[in-house]
Amino acid sequence: MGAHGKVARQLVPLLVAGGHEAVGVVRNPDHTADVAADGATPVVLDIESATSAELAEHVRGSDAVVFSAGAGGKGAPERKQHVDRDGAVKLAEAAEVSGVRRYLLVSSIGLQSVVDGATPDGVEEGFVAYLRAKLEAEDALRSRPSLDLTSLRPGHLLDEPATGRVALTRSTTDAVDGGVPRADVAAVLLALLEAPGTAGQTLELVSGDVPVEEAVAALA
Numbered sequence: 001m002g003a004h005g006k007v008a009r010q011l012v013p014l015l016v017a018g019g020h021e022a023v024g025v026v027r028n029p030d031h032t033a034d035v036a037a038d039g040a041t042p043v044v045l046d047i048e049s050a051t052s053a054e055l056a057e058h059v060r061g062s063d064a065v066v067f068s069a070g071a072g073g074k075g076a077p078e079r080k081q082h083v084d085r086d087g088a089v090k091l092a093e094a095a096e097v098s099g100v101r102r103y104l105l106v107s108s109i110g111l112q113s114v115v116d117g118a119t120p121d122g123v124e125e126g127f128v129a130y131l132r133a134k135l136e137a138e139d140a141l142r143s144r145p146s147l148d149l150t151s152l153r154p155g156h157l158l159d160e161p162a163t164g165r166v167a168l169t170r171s172t173t174d175a176v177d178g179g180v181p182r183a184d185v186a187a188v189l190l191a192l193l194e195a196p197g198t199a200g201q202t203l204e205l206v207s208g209d210v211p212v213e214e215a216v217a218a219l220a
């Protein structure tokens with residue numbers, strides 16, 4: 001989900017190179033050619049208006065789903081709830097009725113700051129709404145025992161080449177800060193998909209010095 005996003009566009013070629021088949025959901029029909037060129041079968045569907053049953057038609061038969069969509073700064077502020085939270089939940093419903101257990105959620109660092117309704121000091125209102133939407137998505141997905149969920153909380157996403165090295169840690173109440181190239185996020189997502197032992201975990205990701213495979217294997 002979110003196949004024309006900057007992270008997803010780096011993930012699909014890695015999936016294909018790893019021998020996987022991918023279906024890429026986009027909302028803009030103009031994006032289908034790029035997604036097909038990346039190697040995925042494109043599906044046009046707007047997660048805000050589609051039903052989970054419609055989504056399920058495209059999820060059925062998959063080994064896993066990856067939610068990497070996001071409202072970003074586009075459109076009305078409520079889109080953070082509608083896309084980042086409700087969209088992630090809709091994909092969970094679709095996975096559930098299709099019997100797909102594995103779910104990777106691209107979440108965000110910084111969620112500790114909004115736990116229990118807290119409002120962090122000096123953070124722009126729209127960003128607080130975004131963090132809350134991500135936290136609510138995580139909570140909603142974690143409450144579904146039918147999912148093998150890994151929630152990946154990357155730091156600030158950077159458009160830089162892959163380094164292949166990261167700091168990947170289980171989330172605690174301590175906040176993690178830092179950035180990470182989108183290319184490294186994609187590599188971690190692929191490694192997590194291939195490491196079912198990471199199900200049930202919430203992980204914080206920033207750049208570091210541990211090779212991606214090693215970092216994921218240490219948590220699996």
Ligand SMILES: NC(=O)c1ccc[n+]([C@@H]2O[C@H](COP(=O)([O-])OP(=O)(O)OC[C@H]3O[C@@H](n4cnc5c(N)ncnc54)[C@H](OP(=O)(O)O)[C@@H]3O)[C@@H](O)[C@H]2O)c1
Binds near residue numbers: 047049
């Ligand atoms: N930016 C950061 O520093 C940061 C940090 C941590 C985590 N994250 C999260 O990381 C994830 C991936 O980031 P990214 O940089 O790859 O994001 P991105 O480039 O903004 O991609 C997000 C994708 O979601 C799609 N989308 C938006 N609304 C949709 C809808 N209603 N139905 C279907 N698709 C929809 C967008 O499509 P359109 O092009 O049609 O809008 C876009 O292709 C996001 O969940 C983001 O919140 C970001």
